[in-house]
Amino acid sequence: MLARASQLFLTTLRDAPSDAEAVSHKLLVRGGFIRQLSAGIWTFLPLGWRVHQKIVQIIREEMNAIGGQEMLMPVLTPVELWEQTGRAEIAEIFHLEDRNGRRFILPMTHEETVTFHAKEIQSYKQLPQILYHFAVKGRDEPRPRGGLLRVREFIMKEAYSFDRDDEGLDISFRKHAGAYDRIFERCGVEVFQVQAESGMMGGKESMDYLAPSGSGENTLVTCERGDYAADLEIARGIPRAPEFPASLGAPAEVETPDVTTIEALAAFLGVDAAATSKAMPVVTSDGTVVLGLVRGDDRLEEAKLAAALGAAVRPATVDEIRAAFGAEPGSLGPISFSGPVLADEALREGQFVAGANRTGWHLRGVEAGRDFEPRFADIRESRDGDTCPNCGGRLRFQTAIEVGHIFKFGSKYSEPLGATFLDEDGKERPLVGGSYGIGPGRIMAALVEQRHDENGIVWPASVAPYHAHVVGLIGGEEIAASTASELAAHGFDVLLDDRVGRAGEKFADADLLGCPVRVTVGKKSLEDNAVDVRSRAAGDDTRVPTSNTVNWVVTWMEEQ
RNA sequence: CGGGGUGUGGCGCAGCCUGGUAGCGCGCUCCGUUCGGGUCGGAGAGGCCCCCAGUUCGAAUCUGGGCACCCCGACCA
Numbered sequence: 001m002l003a004r005a006s007q008l009f010l011t012t013l014r015d016a017p018s019d020a021e022a023v024s025h026k027l028l029v030r031g032g033f034i035r036q037l038s039a040g041i042w043t044f045l046p047l048g049w050r051v052h053q054k055i056v057q058i059i060r061e062e063m064n065a066i067g068g069q070e071m072l073m074p075v076l077t078p079v080e081l082w083e084q085t086g087r088a089e090i091a092e093i094f095h096l097e098d099r100n101g102r103r104f105i106l107p108m109t110h111e112e113t114v115t116f117h118a119k120e121i122q123s124y125k126q127l128p129q130i131l132y133h134f135a136v137k138g139r140d141e142p143r144p145r146g147g148l149l150r151v152r153e154f155i156m157k158e159a160y161s162f163d164r165d166d167e168g169l170d171i172s173f174r175k176h177a178g179a180y181d182r183i184f185e186r187c188g189v190e191v192f193q194v195q196a197e198s199g200m201m202g203g204k205e206s207m208d209y210l211a212p213s214g215s216g217e218n219t220l221v222t223c224e225r226g227d228y229a230a231d232l233e234i235a236r237g238i239p240r241a242p243e244f245p246a247s248l249g250a251p252a253e254v255e256t257p258d259v260t261t262i263e264a265l266a267a268f269l270g271v272d273a274a275a276t277s278k279a280m281p282v283v284t285s286d287g288t289v290v291l292g293l294v295r296g297d298d299r300l301e302e303a304k305l306a307a308a309l310g311a312a313v314r315p316a317t318v319d320e321i322r323a324a325f326g327a328e329p330g331s332l333g334p335i336s337f338s339g340p341v342l343a344d345e346a347l348r349e350g351q352f353v354a355g356a357n358r359t360g361w362h363l364r365g366v367e368a369g370r371d372f373e374p375r376f377a378d379i380r381e382s383r384d385g386d387t388c389p390n391c392g393g394r395l396r397f398q399t400a401i402e403v404g405h406i407f408k409f410g411s412k413y414s415e416p417l418g419a420t421f422l423d424e425d426g427k428e429r430p431l432v433g434g435s436y437g438i439g440p441g442r443i444m445a446a447l448v449e450q451r452h453d454e455n456g457i458v459w460p461a462s463v464a465p466y467h468a469h470v471v472g473l474i475g476g477e478e479i480a481a482s483t484a485s486e487l488a489a490h491g492f493d494v495l496l497d498d499r500v501g502r503a504g505e506k507f508a509d510a511d512l513l514g515c516p517v518r519v520t521v522g523k524k525s526l527e528d529n530a531v532d533v534r535s536r537a538a539g540d541d542t543r544v545p546t547s548n549t550v551n552w553v554v555t556w557m558e559e560q
Numbered sequence: 561c562g563g564g565g566u567g568u569g570g571c572g573c574a575g576c577c578u579g580g581u582a583g584c585g586c587g588c589u590c591c592g593u594u595c596g597g598g599u600c601g602g603a604g605a606g607g608c609c610c611c612c613a614g615u616u617c618g619a620a621u622c623u624g625g626g627c628a629c630c631c632c633g634a635c636c637a
Contacts, residue, residue, distance in 0.1 A: 091635085111637095156637090405637060
């Protein structure tokens, strides 16, 4: 395939839009891959769509390889279907009406729709099934951001598996995990599989695929030795051991006037901040005030706390705190508090300082189990300095983009929607399902985040808009055109820069667009009957005889 | 939804405080020049200054009200 730059909708920009922050946002816009239409709503320009399509094709091939059957389900969806599963209430859903006032939604996923169709499955003999499609999703995000990182409309590959039982689902789940590994590998994007919260989708086993990047919404925690990876929200890092002061036989009150922060408390008492405790009162959805207690140098991880309590929580207000503790924030503690106390595991051992529930006073020598009876759970946010729960290695923290998610939803949708089949005994049973998503646009953004330099993008050959970028300079126009044709004839996607322009501008555009191989054809090398070839990643020219150009590129590509 | 910020040719910005014919750089068109890392010079085209209302002889500029977009947070399959 051969494209001529002189005829393409090529819209490179010298400057990035001033409001762009993320590298992927800047470079994809500058390179003319994408353009914004509205907040979180993006057009893929021809160049960007080529990349998107290449990613889509890789996904398609790997889905087909595990027996997936491609289909297409509609975007317009009658709201009644979602009312049956209770998901119509989700705030992120776009609602609209037709001319007769009939209500529709733009679905964020297609579980309801695919399960509606799965009702045609009647017998265990028709199972298992893997169905998938690439479809436009609508999500009324409260805050879109970062170019393609978080958008309100996007294409997602969604696959759905239907099995007769949990064992079958397990097999389907593992097939998808294998396919996902191959997809990300082929796309050239670095990804970690981590345990995930299932969030608003509900369900059981759930894995996220996180791609480390300079910008993103998740924090990926990995062990330096490579045997642990988790999302920060559930990461189980091991905190350093505190330096405890001498033990006391019983808690002792100490006046701490105007000391309301941990730093001030530790300094005032001359103790390690890790030998203090931090009281975080929260209120559950039923109105109970619960005291979350973490080590002084730790932060409470609300997601863990909510998971441990099995309920959504919010921070208590100052009035609620006064009513429940009889003291101001800054002097709160577990002793003499009548409500439930959920203490972090790190507080199991040793004696620490706690608020006295008396404004301006703390207690030294407080010991969990002796002085108060908490429930223990892991509720601290893992942080720099923690070690790996598996091997004791150091943990690393980096921002990441969620590029895929697989999870088991069981009969969560088949039961309310009545999608059942008959087993060998003639017994009616609900279909057991799984759901598997990948965002090609997010893979694209993650790739740019992971693979760029100061001049532009460095695409992997598998998803690059073109394999080779042939730059024709003055005096080299004809050889450039014939070289481009030859490369195209060998099956490469080739971009020929046949525009009238200076070398510098063409090189700058080539670097920005990021095709893996650049072939420069100009007078300088043609004097040696040669062209200059370079890989975008390595960045240095190799002079190759014109007669050998195609061979060189073929060989180079095979090495990739 | 809370906090902060920005709306002026395609992109990046100045002008606004102190009202008086709308400017700069890049890009674009044409001419010449240069020609392997965004040449140089000249001549041009292109703007309901986000919208509405008000104040004023006169509003990009002042006042009020909207809207849009960005960033931080909350939220997030």
